[in-house]
Amino acid sequence: MFKMTPNIIRNLVSKKATRRYPYVVRAPFENARGEIFNEILNCNFCGICAAKCPSRCIGVDKKAATWSCDPYACVYCGVCAEACPSGSLQQKWQYRAPVKEKETIFMKGEIKKAEPKVKKQESDSPD
Amino acid sequence: MRQTVIPFGPQHPVLPEPVHLKLSVEDEVISEAMPAFGYVHRGLEKLAEVRDFNQMIYVVERVCGICSVLHAMCYTQGIEEIMGVEVPPRAKFLRVIWSELHRIHSHLLWLGLFADSFGFESLFMQCWRIREKVLDIDEATTGNRIIVSVNIVGGVRRDLSTEQMDRILSDLKEIEEEVRRLESTILTDYMVRKRTVGKGVVTKTQAYELGLVGPTLRASGVAQDMRMLRYAAFDELDFEPVVETDGDCFARSKVRFREVLQSIDLIRQAISKIPEGEINVKVKGRPDGEAISRVEQPRGEVLYYIKANGTKNLDRLRIRTPTFANVVALVTVLPGMWLSDVPVIVLSIDPCISCTER
Numbered sequence: 001m002f003k004m005t006p007n008i009i010r011n012l013v014s015k016k017a018t019r020r021y022p023y024v025v026r027a028p029f030e031n032a033r034g035e036i037f038n039e040i041l042n043c044n045f046c047g048i049c050a051a052k053c054p055s056r057c058i059g060v061d062k063k064a065a066t067w068s069c070d071p072y073a074c075v076y077c078g079v080c081a082e083a084c085p086s087g088s089l090q091q092k093w094q095y096r097a098p099v100k101e102k103e104t105i106f107m108k109g110e111i112k113k114a115e116p117k118v119k120k121q122e123s124d125s126p127d
Numbered sequence: 128m129r130q131t132v133i134p135f136g137p138q139h140p141v142l143p144e145p146v147h148l149k150l151s152v153e154d155e156v157i158s159e160a161m162p163a164f165g166y167v168h169r170g171l172e173k174l175a176e177v178r179d180f181n182q183m184i185y186v187v188e189r190v191c192g193i194c195s196v197l198h199a200m201c202y203t204q205g206i207e208e209i210m211g212v213e214v215p216p217r218a219k220f221l222r223v224i225w226s227e228l229h230r231i232h233s234h235l236l237w238l239g240l241f242a243d244s245f246g247f248e249s250l251f252m253q254c255w256r257i258r259e260k261v262l263d264i265d266e267a268t269t270g271n272r273i274i275v276s277v278n279i280v281g282g283v284r285r286d287l288s289t290e291q292m293d294r295i296l297s298d299l300k301e302i303e304e305e306v307r308r309l310e311s312t313i314l315t316d317y318m319v320r321k322r323t324v325g326k327g328v329v330t331k332t333q334a335y336e337l338g339l340v341g342p343t344l345r346a347s348g349v350a351q352d353m354r355m356l357r358y359a360a361f362d363e364l365d366f367e368p369v370v371e372t373d374g375d376c377f378a379r380s381k382v383r384f385r386e387v388l389q390s391i392d393l394i395r396q397a398i399s400k401i402p403e404g405e406i407n408v409k410v411k412g413r414p415d416g417e418a419i420s421r422v423e424q425p426r427g428e429v430l431y432y433i434k435a436n437g438t439k440n441l442d443r444l445r446i447r448t449p450t451f452a453n454v455v456a457l458v459t460v461l462p463g464m465w466l467s468d469v470p471v472i473v474l475s476i477d478p479c480i481s482c483t484e485r
Contacts, residue, residue, distance in 0.1 A: 003312040004249050017256050029263075031285075033270035054178060054185035077185050077276045082284070 028093040033076045035096040038067055040109035042088035049080035049089055068106045071096060130158065133466065137166050141244045141470040143193075143236075144480035148457070148473070152466055160461040162454055168484040172444050179439040180206060180414060181280060188274050190446065191482040193233045194424045196225050198446075199278040204358060205420035205433040206280050210410065217404040218282035219360040223397045224295075225269065225277060226359075226422075227390040231302070232261040232273070233425035234383045234390075237477050238313065241380060244470045245322040250312055257305045264298050267291070282407025292398050303391050306384075313384055323376040327460045327472035330374055339456050340449045341427025342386065343476050346371045346378035353423035364396050376475040383477075386425075413439055424449055426477045448482035 019026060028034065045065055050058040057073035058080060060066070081091040131152050137145035145166040151159040174186050187202045188195045200222050207214060239254035262272040268291055269275040277283045287295075313319060329339070334347035344351055345368055352368035354361050369385045371378040414435035421430050427449025434443040453476040460472060 003316045004247075007253065007308070007312075008249060017259075029267045029270075031270055032266060033276075052182070054182040075185060075189075075274075076271075078270070079185070 028095070030093065032093045032095075033078050034092040034094045036069060036071070036074060036076070036081065037090050037092055038069075038107060039088040039090070040067060040107040042086050043067055043109050044086050044088075045109070045111060046085065048083050048085065052079050052083050054079065062111070064108075065111045066106065066108050068104055070104050072102065129153065135469055135473070139470070141240070141474060142478070142480075143240060144478065146473075146478060146480045148461075148469075150461070150466070150469065155466050157461050157464050157466060157469070160458055162458065164480065164484050166484070167481045171485045172446065175441045175444040177440065180435065180441055183441065183444070184278060184280070185276060187444075187446075188276060188278075190485050191424075191448075191479055192273060193236060193479060194229055194426065194482070195274045196229050196278065197422050197424045197429065199276070200226060200359070201420050201422040201429055201431045202433070202444075203278045203280050204422070205418045205431045206414055206435075208418040208420060209414040209416045209433065209435055210280070210412065212281050212408060212410055214282050215404050215406065215408060216360070216402050217286075218406050220397050220401040221283045221285075221287060221406065222278065223360045223364070224287070224394055224401075225265075225275060225283075227394045227397070228261055228265060229273075230390045230425045231387050232258050232265075234387045235261065235306075237383060237425075237474075238380065238387075241471075241474050242313075242319075244474045245318070247318065250309065250319075253305075253309060257302055257309075260298055260302050264295055267294070279407060281410040282405075284407070286406050287401075292401075296395065296398060299391050299394060303388070306387055306391075310384070314381065319380075320377060322468075322471055323380065323475075324373075326376045326464065326468050327475055328373070328375045329456055329460055331372075333459065334374065334456075337455045337459060338452050339427075340452045341424070341477070342369075342379055342382040343427065343453050343456055345369060346382045347374035348372040353421050353428045356421065358420075358422065360397060360400075363400060364393055366393065376471055379475045379477075413437055414441075426450055426479055426482070427453060429482075446485055448479070448485075450476070450479045450483045454478070454483070 045060055045062040047060040050060045054077060055073050055075050057070040059068040078091050081089050133150045133152050135148040135150055137147050147163040149161040150157050171186055171190055175183055178186060184199050184202060188199045190198050235254050235258040239251040242250035265275060266272050268287055269277050269285055277285050329347050331348040334344050335349055350368045350370045354366055369382050369389055371382050415437040417434040419432050421428055429449055430447040432445040433441060436442045456476055
């Protein structure tokens with residue numbers, strides 16, 4: 001009948017199963033899926049992240065060179081960060097901190113001019 | 128005899144998700160039970176018409192908040208069958224490891240809720256404390272606790288290194304020790320037995336004819352488990368379905384408890400046999416055709432019918448979840464029971480209403 005009693009007595013004298021958050025905070029696990037972060041100066045505005053996003057929370061405008069993300073529609077799946085060809089879009093390990101006002105992340109960068117292609121010289125190729 | 132209609136309402140402390148049961152009661156004995164659904168319908172099948180087939184993986188995962196990786200696995204298996212993609216063996220083993228981890232966490236969640244339904248809060252808290260260790264393993268290996276987003280068409284997204292696998296093995300040892308400590312309480316405690324033995328009996332022929340699935344079916348003596356279809360890596364793992372014969376709520380809790388221990392054993396087998404190799408293959412093109420894919424979720428058999436027509440959106444995605452099949456058991460079993468047994472019986476079929484109503 002009293003099968004749970006030894007467990008209860010053991011729990012009274014052993015250490016707690018819970019952490020005293022917010023005084024004791026566990027460090028995030030490695031490669032945990034946290035906040036999305038774009039280094040706008042490296043961004044090409046190719047729009048791959050916006051095309052792949054399942055919740056369609058990213059907006060990219062190539063002509064105006066803007067990148068926006070709605071952090072409340074985002075499901076933090078990480079597909080955009082994996083798909084980014086320039087590596088500017090990254091996913092941090094720590095989740096997004098709570099904020100007092102709801103706002104969309106909006107970043108403006110600059111379109112990098114393409115470097116002029118060096119024309120291949122016909123005389124360079126071995127004959 | 129005067130009949131009263133009592134709503135076992137959408138809001139009930141015992142239910143994980145809202146379902147409405149209209150119980151016609153005569154002097155504490157139930158004469159009829161009418162279920163009414165629709166409180167969590169989100170229209171996720173219709174979303175297949177606007178999201179392309181790769182984005183649908185993430186939508187389909189969110190059908191259920193408990194067995195989510197198995198939904199994604201069933202969906203990707205269906206799309207892989209349509210497109211003729213062969214998943215590398217390492218990815219199959221990784222999928223098995225994460226599915227069995229989800230099965231452990233789902234059964235521990237259920238054991239806790241079941242104990243809570245007859246007031247045994249200490250057992251509830253202990254089961255959920257052990258479950259936190261399983262969720263920590265999930266977060267350390269995939270990045271998220273339950274909705275892990277690791278399945279993609281063609282394999283998995285993340286790999287397990289040897290030290291992660293060693294860590295899983297040592298955590299599983301602790302989990303198994305603690306689950307075995309609860310064994311005598313769950314299986315032999317007087318209070319648990321008094322509330323569950325003999326309640327909500329479903330006989331073997333009734334279970335088979337009503338079309339029940341999962342532990343509800345296996346507790347009535349029918350040895351049917353979709354893992355016997357040997358999908359993913361199950362053709363290389365040693366597996367026998369767990370069967371009990373009584374058919375009452377106690378038998379169902381015994382089946383689920385033994386499945387926790389079986390899943391721990393399956394994960395250990397998978398980690399010892401996992402081959403080296405790549406974890407996904409690049410998939411090009413669009414699906415065209417139809418496929419049915421079935422997977423064993425913690426609650427039973429889930430069936431996905433996927434019809435694709437060559438564009439990037441699917442033509443039709445139909446999901447038949449296990450609770451949808453098991454609700455019939457409620458309607459058959461509840462008449463004749465006492466009103467105070469209703470929470471225990473409703474929970475014993477493990478209702479996941481957000482699966483039922485997508």
